[in-house]
Amino acid sequence: MVPEARAAGPAASYPDATASDPAKLGWMVGSPPPADRTLRFDDGSYFQFPAMRWSVSNFRQLMPTVNVSRGLGAPVPLPRALRTDIDAVRFTPIGASAPMTWAESLAANYTDGIVVLHRGRIVYERYAGVLKADGQHGAMSVTKSVTGTLGAMLVAEGRLDPARRVADYVPELAASAFGNATVRQVLDMTTGLQYSEDYADPKAEVWAYSQAGSPLPKPKDYTGPRSYYEYLQTVQPQGQHGEAFAYKTVNSDVLGWVISRVTGRSVAELLSERIWQRLGAEQDAYMTVDSIGTPFAGGGLNTGLRDLARFGEMLRNNGRFRGQQILPKAVVDDIRGGGDKAAFAKAGYELLQGWSYRDMWWVTHNDHGAFMARGVHGQRIYVDPKAEMVIARYASHPVASNAANDPTTLPAFEALARHLMSKPR
């Protein structure tokens, strides 16, 4: 699971969405699949492009997972009011001179599936490649926003004090960089950590973190940490907490640990009990786990696309959905209010100027009050309160960093919001 990066890497040439279509390429089809279409977890072949376009819809076939139960009741279908005018919506990609249509943006972003809700109704829904309405796709770092939402929920309920130190909740972290960070600093990722997620650097800490969290057996001479929790205790400080936003997955897993200590539930269990069972979800979700069963709170969630849209719609409605207050309104107020803009600016995201990060959500501070969950390779939840619009998107863009698809994503979402506001149905 690859993290968000601040800017796109060096330009590389990849086959386009059609040429890399995982359904056409036929990964893992056949009994057995052909050797050059067989993907294995342990040799890493599953996550090379374009094979990863299959894998992001099939993580559970590659690694152990834990269920996020929807419960046993009837799903509550989202109302449908499909529109045919959306494909023609035009926008100009950031940095481009020629406009692009919404329909064209789907392929540009290697979209695997996208659902648009307007005023709570599905107005647009598309699937491509191997993702279907009854499948599940990796949410990648959108998981962080879900974990952050659970954290904000516990804060709103008074069960978690954002001003307290992490070590007060998880004493095992006292000697780590997290020990004297506040829960708020973790929620907003303003901790000062010696931890690099630069995948281009073979010495980056993210590699050791990945190995610690991998469910695969360790080499015989391995002496490092053997779980997410063991790794988190080794993170060293760098700089001061609270000064700058620094997007690091380990914060989300520390939050997951705090949440589990406070509630006696794993993140997967809490997500099921408090949210998934109350959304009328169509499908169980699931989370990948490490070798001792800890859900990957920083990136392990997989869901059906419509269910991801349901989650966003619940937030758009200030936590209220299907006549129930699922989350306190204060949670959404806190997310929408955003985080420290000055701290965010220090992180230097060229395309996200004026934004902030709060409760593990990306807050645009645009005039629609939009906020966003972002996962590498193009995963998104986009909530636009003013336009009464929610977009859930799963994708498998060849470049991990969302900086690579933001130019054809952000203006597209904004253009669609304006279109729906100007032509409501």
Added chain:
Amino acid sequence: MVPEARAAGPAASYPDATASDPAKLGWMVGSPPPADRTLRFDDGSYFQFPAMRWSVSNFRQLMPTVNVSRGLGAPVPLPRALRTDIDAVRFTPIGASAPMTWAESLAANYTDGIVVLHRGRIVYERYAGVLKADGQHGAMSVTKSVTGTLGAMLVAEGRLDPARRVADYVPELAASAFGNATVRQVLDMTTGLQYSEDYADPKAEVWAYSQAGSPLPKPKDYTGPRSYYEYLQTVQPQGQHGEAFAYKTVNSDVLGWVISRVTGRSVAELLSERIWQRLGAEQDAYMTVDSIGTPFAGGGLNTGLRDLARFGEMLRNNGRFRGQQILPKAVVDDIRGGGDKAAFAKAGYELLQGWSYRDMWWVTHNDHGAFMARGVHGQRIYVDPKAEMVIARYASHPVASNAANDPTTLPAFEALARHLMSKPR
């Protein structure tokens, strides 16, 4: 996944159901769980008794799996007419002099969950340990009966010719013992194979099969088969096909391979499309997979308990359920008609005299026409057409072989059938 054996092994002393209750022992509870309550897949700790009592309800947290989708529609709850008189039903265990009550049999059999349907209504339902109504449990070799049912379905539909040789469908198996066996011999496990499932014998072929099918990385010097399919091609003949019943898991995986070739679907996909999506199932099921994504057709199915009962109820109704003919009646006729009793007798099951094996079902040939799916450690589907009764049971008996629990299982099921017939409600 441990196979059925013909007789119980040497008597051993195990903690009883209460002392080994996985909920009380607290496996995998806590963040992290205590070291002596942490179960890992790669060191085998997960399948030692009593830890395996947790694992059988949590296989997906230990290994990769593939979904068996229930679809996106509303579950159709089974009607409920719970009875309070069942716990007091008495029977005499085989080989015992003193009677036992039904309620006592639950603990004797290390029952994790049991559902009894009478005339299609739930009359009895119990869960113990860590299994809940919204959980999934390993069906173990009950999987074989599900795979066999799919095979019998394809036979009834004329898509699979039981008289043809396996190699006609899967040429890769031509040089193996399966090559000149008929599909019928595979369906009824009368193939002559050099393949031992004696877990007490370290040279038994089952160990090599387990290693081939394991999703874990192979040792560096490993040169053997790396998937179920690769292993199946190595099985050598022993004796003649068609002469004797010999219960060997590899037959089920060969059948799974044949099914996949004929239909272009994995067993998991076909099970979803043809059955699970049409049962009004409450939950998705799942199957464990090998390192190239092949579902374990011989033992990898995991389901909710009520859904397993639904499957049995559909068979009791001759393939008809919820107003739909889900399977041709000919499938159930063929199972109920049973297999070759003389061939079965040669296998020497002391407690199952007069039985036969057909389409991977155990047929009692008793005066109720009962037939049964059996999985190690106590898994069962029991269909009693005359009593209009279906029992689905998940268990975690310390002894793999069902010979260890048949004495407190078979007479209990028969006594309950008589009770329900004599006192219908």
